[in-house]
Amino acid sequence: MKKIIGILGGMGPAATIDAMGKIIKNTPATCDQEHIPVIAVSFPDIPDRTENILSEGESPLNKMLAVLRILEAAGAECIIMPCNTAHYWYDELKASTKIPFLNIVEVTCNKIVSEVINNVAILATTGTIKTGLYQERLKKDNVNYVVPDDIQQGIVMESILAYKSGDVERAYQLMETVITQLKHVGIENFIMGCTEIPLILSGCGDKERYIDATGELVKKAVGWCCLVNNGTK
Template structure:
């Protein structure tokens, strides 16, 4: 019986759509029937994760995320993916509310870097992800030094996420390069695109070498867990 993947989507909508595209592109399939069976819940009304984490909003996204997870469990999925990194701030509470395993995008990305001997990893992510140490904690536990942006660098990244991608506007690649160059100059061997909106930057622009897209790692892991092969051209996810 084929494994079915459930997706808690809408966080944001374009990132969810791109995640589905990645799953299709990365699966070594020759016909429709060789692709993954997926159930996607697109609930864009879920409150902003970073606003809640930073205390700028009292509207918790947790109840709606848990509701989506339970709906997917009832629908009989074998694994759940959340193509929103900041939402993993709530990972423990969500996973404890259901029996279906949730593929952890942060743990899988860090594992991928550790297996390839990376010692210093830069992080481009939302302010909520950075302030809650989601990547830093996992990197430290795996012997990798996290490199985080300065205040100005984080402002550039936040603008790209919220004022460009989420707003449906063109990406300011000058700001992107300033933020990424800062991390490289601070010693990063690889830069993690640690927000799924930043994955959309990589989709449309040549960002150069030395990046790893966490959304691609999540797609690869989900394909593997659902017992489908990954195309050979995606054997190395570091640009």
């Protein structure tokens, strides 16, 4: 039996499906049997991460831990969590399991550093921005970055919430407004640091400017599974 990827999902549901699709896309398979087994648990009722960070709403940690226990019991052998903001609780989650648990912020920033990408804007939820998850990691490697100003960040958050509510066109228009403003002040690259953002921007061109955090997380998980399944790890 091949090693199994477990997805701690539901934050949000579409981002979970996107991660599953990217696992398939990034797996070097020629038939069904060569694909990587995946167990996904999508519990959308996990409390809102940004609400907890900004206004002390209900903590999502206990429900995330409950999903982690389900994945463990089901046989998952590598965990990914396609939600950037939820990585505010990454240390607690990782410490609670012996299963390898990949970090979306770490793998995304590793790509930026290894490819010498600079002059980047962080597009993410207000919760992710306020916790400094990406800022702290990029500072360590002297990567030049910017975050949207307060007005722009409000629009980014409005875009993410519009997508979650099903208004895809409005979500795109709002996000594109902020991206255009940032391009006008010289920003060349954009971290899609919320797992809804690759979905919001799925129809945009010039994709080399955009660093897809979900995609980087999935590539790392697929690479891990391939190494283990081939007996080289």
